[in-house]
Amino acid sequence: MTFRPSLALLVALTLAGSVAGVQAQQAPAAANDTATGQPARKAAVLPLAATTDEAEAAQLSARFLTRFHYDAQPLDDAMSARIYAKYLDQLDGEKVFFTQADLAKFAPLKTKLDDAIWNKDLSAPFSIFNLYVQRAIERMHYALGLLDKGFDFSKDESYVLDREKADWPKDQAELDNLWRQRTKNDWLRLKLAGKDDAEIRKTLTKRYSTLLDRIKQLDGEDAFQSFMTAYAETTDPHTDYLGPRLAQNFDISMKLSLEGIGAVLQARDEYTQIREIVPGGPAAKSGKLEVGDRIVAIGQDNGPMVDVIGWRLDDVVNKIRGKKDTTVRIEVLPADAGPDGKHELVTLVRKKVVVEEQAAKSKVIDIKDGDVTRKIGVIDLPTFYADFAARAKGDPNYKSATRDVAKLLTELKAQGVEGVVMDLRNNGGGSLDEANELTGLFIDTGPVVQVRKANGEVEVQGDDEAGLAWSGPMAVLVNRGSASASEIFAAAIQDHGRGLIIGEPTFGKGTVQNLVDLDRFAQNDSEKPQMGELKMTIAEFFRINGGSTQLKGVTPDIQFPKNGDEKDFGESTYDNALPWTQIAPASYKPVADLKAYLPQLEELHDARVATSPAWKLMLDQLAQYKKMRDQTTISLNLAQRQAERKQLDAIQADFLARRKAIDGDAVSANPDASLDDGLNANERSLKSELKAEKEAKKAKDVELDETAHILFDAVGLIKADPKLAAEVLPYGGKFSTAAAVAQAPTPSVAKPSPTQP
Structure with a gap:
């Protein structure tokens, strides 16, 4: 149906994907x-x-x-x-x-x-x-x-x-x-x-x-x-409130690992279907499971096989997940077999599976302008993750956003990049500690965030370890979906004058949550969680300049067009959101003044996008999206709808032709691919769905490319003017620990805690 399902109904439908081994993609998976x-x-x-x-x-x-x-x-x-x-x-x-x-x-x-x-x-x-x-x-x-x-x-x-x-x-x-x-x-x-x-x-x-x-x-x-x-x-x-199943999925999303077979599952009709095989997991190593296979029965070790056709997705996931080194047997109907095809039995030993899809990733964009080409590094960080349990146990390989980004920065430097973009679009947050430590990779020492508790006490958290992982030009790309820890990082970079903030105003979440294990306080001795967890707001965070991201978010230095969702998405849309407030600023001094070249960068940006076919297409598609979104009623008269469909088909055909001229082979040759086929997502073939996703990833990322080009411009201005470089690069353009410490005093640093901003 075209209605928005209720929360309870979504829990049951679970028609998106989840990893049996396994993390949810959209709808919650089982614990x-x-x-x-x-x-x-x-x-x-x-x-x-x-x-x-x-x-x-x-x-x-x-x-x-x-x-x-x-x-x-x-x-x-x-x-x-x-x-x-x-x-x-x-x-x-x-x-x-x-x-x-x-x-x-x-x-x-x-x-x-x-x-x-x-x-x-x-x-x-x-x-x-x-x-x-x-x-x-x-x-x-x-x-x-x-x-x-x-x-x-x-x-x-x-x-x-x-x-x-x-x-x-x-x-x-x-x-x-x-x-x-x-x-x-x-x-x-x-x-x-x-x-x-x-x-x-x-x-x-x-x-x-x-x-x-x-x-x-x-x-x-x-x-x-x-x-x-x-x-x-x-x-x-x-x-x-996170019930036992949701609590485990939240834990998985934070540590990016779990124990199971490593396969993304999706409910489709009465079957649970394999949507993706996670690289390096037991399923991938076995070579016996394929995308599209349908799971029909599951057995534990030498126990009986249990038919799971028609089961809820979270229950199927629950059967497949299990402790490391235990065995699960899975009976599948192969992807290319008909309903009466021969079933195959696959036996797998569960192992720890690392969910790399949400881990930090990097790439290099070559920006060419005239006779000049520069390499711009991009780090895509979907979430501020951290495996607190592994860290507490002293695991030297514990998963951490900061550790991963530090490694990627080393690799980018080896590839000769001249600027780095931190892409935090749609990064909804994560660990407060990771936001603090990640900022430390780009500043020498200094405060990052202020945290005010319910009793009014304010703690200043920051970086007290001298040294930078990256001291060159940088930008942070954000949008309305950048929230919480993303806003802490972007605000700190902006307040220190350390880099350019580019994109849309952010979400506006300025509160900190902590997890309360209810089983612990209920003195539940069972190995199986019974009570769930409470993710409770315990504090509010503030920028080091004393302002708050609450409601207002972070305003970029160079703004891109808004996507139009700000009326329906963001902190300001909640009727019970906390008000915006401010406190005294922390003791700090900006390490650079980016205002020295912001007017020049904006002028170059405006001139470039004014003649960019990709940028013009993005604006036209955005205008069409807003028009469709603002439509509150629709005709049920066939003739009228056919006329409207004809107009929409012409608009989509124009978009497709323009996109093909820009992206070439990355765009589907099928013009119907972008039109309304009347189907719900789970009603299309998995093959066509995966193909569309693959093509979407190949398409030009207009905002990212323009952000990289802005950084290209910044590098050019810096190289052409030593005086400007001294103003806009950190620590006078010449990094030195002594100078850095003098300009950015060390704050008192709060002890690490698994808080979730």
Whole structure:
């Protein structure tokens, strides 16, 4: 369907990918309880009810949130009302399942959710979830029932695309009409893509039936996760409850390693399909598994094989993950075999798998302008990761963003680069310590960030080890998705005058979270986690100039066009975000003054992009995206939609031709590839999906290329003017430890802690 699934529904659908061995790509993957031999969760049997452990976890979370949160608020009737609103938004944000009559039934619970938590009686929030599951099942059956009748597309009728601010349907009749329109739109999209009625009916029957199956697999764990997410996020946007499964996935995302077979999995129809083989993992080394293989059964060591067709993705992942050096047997239907093809049995020994996809990577861009060519190094850092456990154990090879970037800088210097771009686009943050230490690679000594705790105490964290891993020209490329630790790094580089900040204004997250292991405080001695973890806001960070990135983010020195998502994405879009404040600046002195050549760089940038076909195409595509995004209603009249489709096809064909002229063979020769085919992501063939992703990676990265060219210009200006070089390069253009220490006094450095900004 084209509606935005609720959080709970997303947990069940899990239609993206996750690594069996294994980390989530988009939707959460299962945690590792394979060693316990726990079977897959059964389909939902209403009414669902909370377990004793879940009730205990809810109360324990409340104790922490009301006492130790940075902005601690009482869990009372007022908070209950806010949780109630957030919970309904979690379940039915687009108002397509509940009616106003349902809300009338819920109304007495509005001020009872605080009591439910304190009294460890979660029957109230579970009753809401139970009705949600019931209504979702009813809606899928209703949609399926419409397919036999077909639709009249000659009527002048429209459908509201965005219902986030709409009212809930007043009664069953209004809800039925809404779903008739939604289903009609699904049919019309396929019809416009050239499908005949029989094919459309088959596609939609399969789509709705699959959704129905996934909804029926929702269980008490999903209900509890949804409710606790609502409570946690009511305190502030970045406090979260992580059930045992989500907690393990968060841990994997931080340390970039796990124990398993090393294969990215994806739910597709009733199968779990191998989407990617992780290099160096047991699956890759065996040579017996291929992309596209469908997993049909799983067995542990010499235990029985368990059929997993139709299972939730997280349950399949749960069966495959396990402790290092244990054995798992996987029965697969090969990618090129039909439904009745011969199955193959593969036996693998689980090992530690390093998830390199999210690790720092580097490349060199050769920028040519006239007769001059310069090498610009680029380091792409998707997240500020760190394996705290391995570090604490003294593992010399523990995973760390700073260590990886330091190695990459050494390699780039060996390749003769004259400037370095740190690409932090869509880097949502990670470890506060890593942001601090990574900044230390580019400054000699000095403060990096100020952290204010709930009691008002301010700590200054910074780099107290003399020396730089890179002392030359640098730039930091950011966008709206650059948040938290990314903002700490960008702000510190900007405040020190150490490098250029280029791109869009950043997310605006200025708070620090820490993980609370609820099992530890509940004195749970079981090897298997029961309570989950609380990711709780405990502090706020500030720039060394005293300002905050909260709400405002980091404003680039050279700004690129905004992508238009700032109204829907970013700290300022949260109604309960903390306000912007400021504190006294730390003791520091900028090491350079980049304002000395910013006007020249901006002039060169403006002149270049004014004649750049790639830049003009990016602006035109962005304008089209904004136009489509701002469309709130859509016609359900065939003639009108065909006319609109014809116009859109012409626009897309123009974009494709212009892109092909720029990127050549990197662009698909199939003009239909960029058009709406009416399908959901998991309904397309895996082969075509992977091909499209591969082509997308080959396409010109306009913003990165322009950032590298700006740095090219900076190097040229520096080389042409020794006086300018003395102003804009760190420490007068001549690095010396003594001079650096004199200009950037050493701050008091906080002890490392696994905080997550």
